[in-house]
Amino acid sequence: MVLGAGLDTSAYRGIAGAEELRIFEVDHPATQAWKKERLQRAGIVVPPNIQHVPVNFETQDLAEELATTGFERGKVTFVSWLGVVPYLSREAATHTFRF
Secondary structure (H helix, E strand, O other), X not given: OEEOOOOOOHHHOOHHHOOOOOEEEEEOHHHXXXXXXXXXXXXXXXXXXXXXXXXXXXXXXXXXXHHOOOOOOOOOXXXXXXXXXXXXXXXXXXXXXXX
């Protein structure tokens, strides 16, 4: 899971070919729409094991939004969350860390 995926493309290099992995790219809805547009314009096909999850960390609950995409909390999950926390309120960051 990549929280605050922005223009990160790590899911499209190498690990996206590991079809047994489900990759959840989580980001603000506007940022995610912009990224998806850029991927399309660049001719980059989103692999079927990548799931885009639009979440505004300030106003939405990460667990609730992930649940709508088939994310399974009981499974081992690696989470990457780089460069986002400084832009969030303390409450939003704490709520997300609790997840």
